[in-house]
Amino acid sequence: MKQAIVGYHRDEEEHWVAQLACGHNQHVRHDPPWMRREWVCSEAGRAEMLGVCLDCVKCDEKAPADARPASK
Secondary structure (H helix, E strand, O other): OEEEEEEEEEOOOOOEEEEEOOOOEEEOOOEOOOEOOHHHHOHHHHHHHOOOEEEOHHHHOOOOOOOOOOOO
16 A cells, blocks of 8 residues: 655665554665665655655555654
């Protein structure tokens, strides 16, 4: 199921994680040649992707919402 990106945070290993409208989180790594997500490397790139929909496997599996990270 497609869900919009509504925010971002970093995980404990400092990887970027997209927060989706459904309440799930999804890693959005730039890890060439496997994943080419250069937009995740800059604040402007991440901001430009807000509202863009990603496939949410957790929604397809009817998983409960993920916990939101504490604000830093």
